[in-house]
Amino acid sequence: MKKYLAVLLAAVLCLGSLSGCGGKNGAQEQKEIKKIAYLCSNLGDKSFNDVAWEGVKKAGEEFGLEVKAVEYGADNKSRMEPTLQDAAGSYDMVIFSGNEMIEFLEKCYEDFPDTKFVAFDIDPVYELTMPNVFVVAYLQHQGEFLTGVLAQRLSASGVTGLVGGTEAVGINDFLVGYIQGVQYADPNAKVAISYVGGFTDSPKAKELAYLQMDQGADVLHQVAGGAGLGVFEACVDRGGARAIGVDADQRAYFLESNPKVADVIVTSMLKRNDVSLYNIIKDSLDGNIAFGTMEKWGVKQGATVLADNDYYRQTVPQPVRDEVQQVADQIASGAITVKTAYGMEQETFAQMRNAVKP
DSSP: OHHHHHHHHHHHHHHHOOTTSSGGGSOOOOOOOOEEEEEESOSOOSSHHHHHHHHHHHHHHHHTOEEEEEEOOTTOGGGHHHHHHHHHHHOSEEEEESHHHHHHHHHHGGGOTTOEEEEESOOTTOOOOOTTEEEEEEOHHHHHHHHHHHHHHHOSSSEEEEEESSSSHHHHHHHHHHHHHHHHHOTTOEEEEEEOSSSSOHHHHHHHHHHHHHTTOOEEEEESGGGGHHHHHHHHHHSSOEEEEEESOHHHHHTTTOHHHHTTEEEEEEOOHHHHHHHHHHHHHTTOOOTTOEEEEOTTTTSSOBOOOHHHHHHSOHHHHHHHHHHHHHHHHTSSOOOOSTTOOHHHHHHHHHHTOO
16 A cells, blocks of 8 residues: 555656656656857858857847857868767757758767757758757748849849859759749840859859859859858959849948948848747747757748848839849749759759750
C-alpha cells in the first residue's frame, strides 16, 4: 500500500510540473532565450550578412537579449562546423544561413536539445527533420521577376546584365526569375550573364561589369554579395549605366560614405533578413514559432521585393513603378507563376539562358 501511494504521489507531482518528466519525448519546460548568436562568414558586405545582423541587433536591444555576431571567415569553410558547435553549446538560440551550415547541424543537433536554431535562406526543396530548428526559405525567383521587369523598362539599349557569385542553383534561381521578368517586359530582350566564381572578389566583378557594358548592357544587377560592390564601381567609372543591388537596400549603405556609388543604385531586390529575423526572435520569445517546421516567404509575404525608397520613386517613372506593383500583386495572388531553378532540368535552364544571350 505504501508503495502504491508513493507511485501515485510521484504521478501527481509529475502532472503538476512540466519540468523533469518525460525525458526528451515528454513535456519539458522550455529553456528561456536570453543569449543569441548570429553566425556568418563576415560582416561588412553591405548586403546579406549586414542586414541580417541589423535585425538580430534590433531584437537584442528591444528585448534585453545578449546577442553576438560570430564570424567564421569568408574563405575558411573549415571553421564553419566547429563555430556552429561552439555556439550551440554557449547560446540559447543560434541563427545562421546557408545549406552548408544546415548540413553540419544535421550531424550534431541531437547533442543540443535545449538550443533553438534558426536557419534562413535555405533551399526551398530542403526537407526538415530536426525538431529544434525553424527554417525559412526565400522565394527569390519571385523578387527577381520584378527586378527583371524594372531593369528592362529602364534600359535604353534593350540589353541588361546580371553578375552572379557562383554558378550554383541558388544563384541561378535569381537568374531564372530575372530572365522571366525581362522577357515579360520585352520578349526580345537580351541579358549579359557573368559569374565571379565567389562572393568576395570585387575587382573581378568590376571587370565582368565592364565586359557586360561592352555588350551593350546599361542596367546591371549584382547577385554576388560583397564581390558585387565592384559592379557599382564599374557603373560609376563608365557613367550612364545604372545598377540594381541585392539582399539589402544597398544605396542606403553608401549615402554617406560614397554618394557617387549610391547614386547609381536605382533600387535593390531585398531579402528582408532584418525584418524576418527580428520577427522570428520576437515570436520565439512569445512562444509563437513552431520549431521543427519550414516556411517559404516571397513576394506575398513582402520578403523578396524591391526597395521602395525615395530615390526609387524619384528616378523611376510612375508608370513603370505602377507596372512593377501590378506584377507584384499578380505574383502574390497566383495570377503570375514564376518558374524556379530548383528542380529545373539543366537543358531547360541552358535554353533559357541562351535565348537571351546578346
